[in-house]
Amino acid sequence: ARSGYDVDAMAEFFERMSLAMRGNRGGYSAPDFLQTHPVTTTRISEARARAEQLKKGTRLARTSTPGGERVERIDVDRANLDPAGAATALPDNPLLPANLRLAGDVLSASGPTGQFDWARERLRALSAATPDVAIREYEGLRRSQPKGLSDAQQY
Structure with missing residues (x-):
């Protein structure tokens, strides 16, 4: 479920295959794989049961951006939705270090932080298209500001 695949997809795939092959009970044009691994109602129900098991303790989250929409399952046991508890939650991204933690006050802070x-x-x-574009942008900023670039801009 964390891989981003639809957990119901396998059962739906089996149902579609079953409907497509229903008129071909003789097996004349069935692929070899289906002759040795037939799609039965038992197989479909087992796939549905596995999908339901994977769904337990998760919630479906949708994130919309100008580039599209991302749909993923979030493990509720690991990702506490309370901002104060987020400091102790494990990161959802497997590419991040396991020991990565944010201080609770960072997540619940409101107002300016100076950052x-x-x-x-x-x-x-x-967000610059190329390094040259970024350099030209900062050169233009430097020329347009009487005091030059700020510390953040120089960084």
């Missing part, structure tokens, strides 16, 4: 300028400049640098 906006740094975040804005990081985003400006990372």
